[in-house]
Amino acid sequence: MSKIKGLQCKECKKSYPTVALHVCEFCFGPLEVAYDYDYIRAHISKEKIVSGPKSLWRYKDLLPIVGEPTVGLSGGFTPLIHAKNLGRRLGLDELYIKNDTVNSPTLSFKDRVVAVALTRAKELGFDTVACASTGNLANSVSAHAAAAGLQCFVFIPYDLEAGKILGNLIYKPTVVAVNGTYDDVNRLCSEVAGEFPWAFVNINIRPYYAEGSKTLAYETAEQLGWETPDHVVVPIASGSLLTKISKGFHEFEQMGFIGKVTTRIHGAQAEGCSPVAAAFKEDRAFIRPVKPKTIAKSLAIGNPADGFYALKTTRESNGVIEHATDEEVVEGMMLLAQTEGIFAETAGGVTIAVLKKLAKQGVFAKNSRVVAYITGNGLKTQEAVVPHVGVPWQIQPKLTSFQEALKAAGGKSVNKE
Ligand SMILES: *Cc1c(COP(=O)(O)O)cnc(C)c1O
Numbered sequence: 444m445s446k447i448k449g450l451q452c453k454e455c456k457k458s459y460p461t462v463a464l465h466v467c468e469f470c471f472g473p474l475e476v477a478y479d480y481d482y483i484r485a486h487i488s489k490e491k492i493v494s495g496p497k498s499l500w501r502y503k504d505l506l507p508i509v510g511e512p513t514v515g516l517s518g519g520f521t522p523l524i525h526a527k528n529l530g531r532r533l534g535l536d537e538l539y540i541k542n543d544t545v546n547s548p549t550l551s552f553k554d555r556v557v558a559v560a561l562t563r564a565k566e567l568g569f570d571t572v573a574c575a576s577t578g579n580l581a582n583s584v585s586a587h588a589a590a591a592g593l594q595c596f597v598f599i600p601y602d603l604e605a606g607k608i609l610g611n612l613i614y615k616p617t618v619v620a621v622n623g624t625y626d627d628v629n630r631l632c633s634e635v636a637g638e639f640p641w642a643f644v645n646i647n648i649r650p651y652y653a654e655g656s657k658t659l660a661y662e663t664a665e666q667l668g669w670e671t672p673d674h675v676v677v678p679i680a681s682g683s684l685l686t687k688i689s690k691g692f693h694e695f696e697q698m699g700f701i702g703k704v705t706t707r708i709h710g711a712q713a714e715g716c717s718p719v720a721a722a723f724k725e726d727r728a729f730i731r732p733v734k735p736k737t738i739a740k741s742l743a744i745g746n747p748a749d750g751f752y753a754l755k756t757t758r759e760s761n762g763v764i765e766h767a768t769d770e771e772v773v774e775g776m777m778l779l780a781q782t783e784g785i786f787a788e789t790a791g792g793v794t795i796a797v798l799k800k801l802a803k804q805g806v807f808a809k810n811s812r813v814v815a816y817i818t819g820n821g822l823k824t825q826e827a828v829v830p831h832v833g834v835p836w837q838i839q840p841k842l843t844s845f846q847e848a849l850k851a852a853g854g855k856s857v858n859k860e
Pocket of ligand 1: 553579580678680681682683684685741788791819
């Protein structure tokens with residue numbers, strides 16, 4: 444008996460063994476991990492979770508590994524902050540920020556999925572790991588591979604932010620900058636994965652990788668006192684995170700940890716790469732791929748692998764998918780920083796901008812409980828805000844020099860102008 448039954452096609456339900464495989468050989472549908480929930484229910488409890496490690500591994504019983512975790516032991520269990528200042532601005536009494544800008548070790552939610560993917564890759568006997576990345580995934584794979592002593596190749600679009608390129612090189616993986624978009628990188632990597640016996644975390648071992656995102660839902664429910672929020676706002680790149688947040692809540696319901704899930708799941712994209720938002724608005728069931736052009740590079744996937752499922756999940760939960768312009772993204776980053784003291788990357792700006800739009804549209808009741816997922820750190824996307832944040836006061840090392848500058852500013856700090 445074991446908690447994992449195998450892999451299963453999401454479409455035709457055909458079963459596969461738990462190997463490195465992600466596409467159904469018969470209908471080309473995506474494969475997902477199939478669990479024996481009766482077995483898990485008999486082995487899991489709230490008490491066991493609460494007394495577990497303060498990391499994503501407290502939910503190990505619901506994650507697709509067979510043995511003990513070996514990679515990424517510090518990831519997850521990030522703060523859920525009651526955002527009273529931002530909530531006041533938006534007319535929301537119960538707004539929460541799930542703050543994965545401080546996730547460990549590489550400051551984005553990708554440390555969750557990579558911890559699971561690399562633990563599983565080691566279980567499957569791989570000695571080389573790789574990924575196709577919009578930025579954060581490569582950072583996380585590089586760091587975890589260094590610590591785990593695995594050979595590592597990361598493939599990225601050539602035009603990523605300096606912080607994200609450095610955030611690979613420092614760990615000394617092989618960094619391959621591809622002259623193309625993420626979608627070109629991903630297509631190339633599918634071919635490379637066919638040629639080399641490597642664990643591509645978001646290709647051949649994607650079914651395991653994707654499950655790591657569920658921990659964002661588990662943590663949210665636990666941190667809310669074993670309750671679900673009324674609304675969540677989730678950024679969409681491939682669409683995997685959004686679908687797995689929904690799955691996480693529903694699994695907790697199935698385990699009897701929380702009541703019936705009625706959470707409305709809302710999606711956020713950047714206007715310059717909004718194929719899922721466009722399908723939502725035009726009431727289409729299929730995604731029309733686009734060529735990305737946005738400062739939100741971590742979300743710049745023009746042909747999202749799980750876009751169809753993100754759309755379906757959102758609709759089934761009675762949610763909305765909105766997009767935000769690059770200008771609104773920068774405003775969102777500054778608003779979050781200046782109300783809550785959280786410096787998020789551009790993807791966080793997308794989430795806050797869409798949160799603001801939905802609040803304005805009256806989607807939330809004043810007292811409803813809303814959680815916004817802030818998935819990456821602003822120090823990695825400095826280029827986006829540098830032109831907008833002003834410069835320091837320049838003074839001489841003399842008290843009089845400071846006094847003059849203060850007087851010129853009307854005797855106040857700039858945030859009280
Ligand atoms: C990868 C990423 C996402 C979205 O991930 P998907 O699962 O591909 O939709 C969101 N935010 C940040 C910062 C990311 O790096």
